[in-house]
Amino acid sequence: MQQTLLQIKTFLQSDPFKKYAKRFGFFILGLIALLLIACGALSIYFNQNKAEIIAKVNHKINENINGKFHVTDFHYKFLTGFPNFTLALNDVEIKDNQWQNHKHTLLKAKEIEARLNILSLLKKEISIHKILINDAQIYIYKAENGYSNVNIFKPKKKKTESNKEKTETTIDEVNLNNVHVIIDNHLGHKLFDFDVASLD
Numbered sequence: 001m002q003q004t005l006l007q008i009k010t011f012l013q014s015d016p017f018k019k020y021a022k023r024f025g026f027f028i029l030g031l032i033a034l035l036l037i038a039c040g041a042l043s044i045y046f047n048q049n050k051a052e053i054i055a056k057v058n059h060k061i062n063e064n065i066n067g068k069f070h071v072t073d074f075h076y077k078f079l080t081g082f083p084n085f086t087l088a089l090n091d092v093e094i095k096d097n098q099w100q101n102h103k104h105t106l107l108k109a110k111e112i113e114a115r116l117n118i119l120s121l122l123k124k125e126i127s128i129h130k131i132l133i134n135d136a137q138i139y140i141y142k143a144e145n146g147y148s149n150v151n152i153f154k155p156k157k158k159k160t161e162s163n164k165e166k167t168e169t170t171i172d173e174v175n176l177n178n179v180h181v182i183i184d185n186h187l188g189h190k191l192f193d194f195d196v197a198s199l200d
Contacts, residue, residue, distance in 0.1 A: 137182070
């Protein structure tokens with residue numbers, strides 16, 4: 001046993017090992033430097049194209065819902081979700097078209113993280129890889145006549161031959177963190193009220 005430990009100690013102190021360890025250390029430092037440069041470049045890209053990016057995100061969401069999407073502010077999260085581009089939306093509200101009648105906001109969140117595909121973003125396209133909804137309230141309302149505010153997600157129009165070729169917006173993953181959920185069903189006379197600490 002002592003002989004084995006002595007051999008290991010001798011190997012670790014040998015010049016070839018020190019040489020390769022040094023090269024490996026430089027390799028790791030190089031990767032870290034490249035990562036920081038890439039994230040810095042993304043930050044610069046975001047700051048220069050901030051208005052265009054948020055406009056496209058708004059458009060992507062609003063073109064697929066029957067209601068209104070509103071965000072107060074947004075910013076780029078440095079290193080979060082790398083290699084995806086993480087855009088954090090602050091004070092987000094989603095309301096259906098009948099909100100004036102029932103006054104129940106479908107979604108109100110302090111923060112929503114949208115992780116976008118970098119390659120698609122550089123091509124001036126929006127491809128959402130993952131959405132994280134943090135510190136939010138979801139109120140699902142169903143009226144006595146059967147109308148529900150989740151109808152906001154129903155397709156606005158049927159596909160025609162001209163737009164069938166267009167790629168639909170897809171979201172690979174949705175995470176809920178610290179979300180209060182209310183399901184208020186007036187038609188079925190049921191009310192559910194619960195908190196979600198974490199859900200994928």
